Amino acid sequence: MSERLRIGVVGLGKMGLSHFAMVNPHPLTDTLACDQPGFITDVLSKNIAAPVVKGFDALMADEALQAVVIATPSKLHAPMVRTALERGLHVFCEKPFCLDWTDSVALADLAEEKGLVNRVGYHYRHVGAFAELKRIVDSGALGRITHVIAEAYGPVVLRSKRATWRTDKTEGGGCLYDYAAHPLNLLNWYFGTPKQVMGSDLGHVFSQETDDQVMSTMRFDNGPVAQLSVNWSDESHRKMSTKITIMGTKGRAYADRQECQVYLREEDENLPDYGKGWSVKYTTELTQDEWFYLRGEEYSAQIARFVEAAIAGKDEAQENTFRSAAETDRTMAMIIENAETGHPVGEAPTPVKPEPRKRGWLRR
Amino acid sequence: MDKLLFGDNQFFGINHMSEEKARAQAMRFQETDAILSVLGSAYDAGIRTFMCTTHDRIGEIVEAQKKDPKRWEGFTYYPCMPYAHKYANAVTEQGMVGALTGFMPDDGLLKTALTGTKALATKDVDGIARVLIDMEMKMFRGQNTPVVFIQNVFTDLLMGMGFHSAFRVFHDHIKEKYNAEPAYITMNMPMLLEVLEGQGIEKPIICSNINKIGFRMSGGFDAYLDALKSGRVRAVAMSVYASGAIPADEAIHWLSELPGVESLVFGASSRGNIEGTKALVDKYMGTS
Structure with a gap:
């Protein structure tokens, strides 16, 4: 159990930026932003203090990483969540979870088997x-x-x-x-x-x-x-x-x-x-x-509960x-x-x- | 700043208590005349400042008021930019760059830069921000706008991402081009105060929820009181009634005893509520 959480936010579209803006100021996180190289990663890497990682593979190569927020287009959820779980990371995934519900069940099985905190953003x-x-x-x-x-x-x-x-x-x-x-x-x-x-x-x-x-x-x-x-x-x-x-x-x-x-x-x-x-x-x-309000308590709360559970390192029957x-x-x-x-x-x-x-x- | 500022949420179907009330208000205020009539009641009650979103409808209000300068003598606007849903919906529909491009002036160099090579655009966030601010300010051309706010969703998004230099860009542009006071709306006042000071912005005007029950005072009630007592902030209080959860007299009496609060902003739709709040502010905070 660590006291801080090193966490990457993957996918910097509308939801991803919003998640990043809530995870980043959390007092117990060290936050990395991650997306494919492009307009947003260029702008952010020139203007913010948090590290901006170009590409999911590069983020997965970060050895100290403990958790991820996946906010990429929905069809990418299943493969990215699987990679992250296999890498031993706690995962918060934006909704909808997986386009094929059998993937959703398989990933729930995998997360539970590995004892990793798993959440989907149904705020x-x-x-x-x-x-x-x-x-x-x-x-x-x-x-x-x-x-x-x-x-x-x-x-x-x-x-x-x-x-x-x-x-x-x-x-x-x-x-x-x-x-x-x-x-x-x-x-x-x-x-x-x-x-x-x-x-x-x-x-x-x-x-x-x-x-x-x-x-x-x-x-x-x-x-x-x-x-x-x-x-x-x-x-x-x-x-x-x-x-x-x-x-x-x-x-x-x-x-x-x-x-x-x-x-x-x-x-x-x-x-x-x-x-x-x-x-x-x-x-x-x-x-x-x-701790922080951006666009409604519910958005902050779901991130807070995830961060707390990931720091505790265990998932106690919570929502989502x-x-x-x-x-x-x-x-x-x-x-x-x-x-x-x-x-x-x-x-x-x-x-x-x-x-x-x-x-x-x-x-x- | 006046002690009492008139807000505009009620005109745009924003009600933090009830969607039914919000819709009833949206229906009532779909005619510009209905908004003007309520603004008239506020003016007649002695309120001179309208703190308003840069919503397209506000442009209509400003135009109507320009036509009758005598009626609105001394009327002042505090623009709050941008109207966030306009941008959020555009981003959903068109993507980030598409949305940004859509809000740029058609003949602008930056639009060309955004749609063409990205090189210029990525280096020139400063320039993009200035153009967007100017677009939002257009509707107030020729009017008195001594204080200009950034809306809380944008303030808090930029702060959350750690994009702190944007506040400096806003600050400098509002001072240089509009000779006005830059100001900030936030739901996280104590955190924002630190961030602004980090950008060399001293004693900023910050509008945030300040109410007796601590409703949506993110960062904690005590941290707000500490910030107010420190003398480092010129505070504008909003949600003073906590969406109706606190009786008006009690709410304003409590607020009047806080240090550092220069103004409060409130929204109301009836003459009675406007006059009631004005009387309470005069009683507890002194006439401005």
Whole structure:
């Protein structure tokens, strides 16, 4: 166990620069930036104090390196993560994890076998309101959950335009991987992997090559049916807006980045801080400050938890492991298959049980 | 600086409490006249400074105000640049160099440099930054802009990367070309203060969250208080009400007793809230 962490941030695009800007000022890191030689590496190497490493191989050759953040285009995730794990590094990978979900499972196996800390950047699990929703779902206070709506909207592709990797499906671009992955990952967190996916549509709005909107219906064990509605060609939203609505036999809950609204038909001993009727909790009370704020506590928090775990050298059942991200990759594969074939993917879930599964409300 | 500055988040559907409220505000303020009417209420309440993002809509406001100079006599703008989502969305759509190129003036030498050989561009971050600042300042031509801010996402991105010389470029360009005070918005005030001092920037104007409950005061409540007490910073407080979590009277009373706080910026949409905050500032911080 060392006291500081030597960590490389690979891929200096929009997410990579953002990660680098949060890892670098962390008081316990020695941070290296890494990308293919080009405009960004030239500019940075002339202007910042942190070492700028040109090329992934050169970074892997750094003998003292202990951890990496992989923020390269999605199709590069699987090979780079494998190399890093085989090299014995703790790995934080940007979402989506792997384009082939069997790679995701294999890499989760490898990381666990080697005892390396492994995380994927599904930052919504670190948003106070969505974590609160997890606590509410697990408390059982909503009764048997039957009806779920998962939505995300935002202004990414607003006109026909030239292609980048984000608009190339084979490179992990498109609204499904970029946007829908987030609400899907939250559904996986709350309800697991869907048993059956149907009615999926990956639609074009402005893009030629890839999807700009995603719709799907997912059936989970123990009752919930979820509808997914995602569109990244929606100019009416200033930035990405994700929301989850959950209805059950004993109440309803809604969360977005700012707030969590709950309606309970009766008080519930497993959720003592919410009364009968409506309660609202705001981000101000659900949020904790981190050491550095760039664009939301959730982004800082996921980096902080990774750095702390890597320094401790062990992975204690935390959120956003490779294993959990593999569930989301699997779910996206089901949606793609369903959209392509028109046939439902998976088997119908087990019949609805009359009683909700009870879990301790402290367990998250 | 005036004690009380009027902010613009409410005009652009930014509300840190609720997406519903944010949308309702976006609907209400889609007409420029609706914004002008609220600015008029602020002016009539004695507020003279508008701290505003370099959003395209602000350009419309400035144009409208220019047409009625008598109504807006003494009105001052503190531009906050850049409007970050414009750049973030462009980078997603066009990539880094594509986005940068898109924001350069069409006839500029730098655009040619960026799209052609990279050699000039890589050596000339200074030049690119100056051109981008000038593009953002265009909408305020001929207006009074004595203080110019960098938005927190950019400040904190540059600081996080360790791109500290950019602050010096901004500082020098704002002073030299606009004869204005360079200023910085951040979510990490104590850290930024150190960084700016490292660039030889003394007693900077820094706008950051300062509120009684420590909401989004990254780096720690105590570090903020220490920085304020040290006399090394001219602080502008934002999120004084912590998105409504602190009652107005209590929030401003608390703020008024802090050393080093020269101003507070607030956003409001109703005459009542504007006059209420102005009265509290006059009561606790003295009229400016």
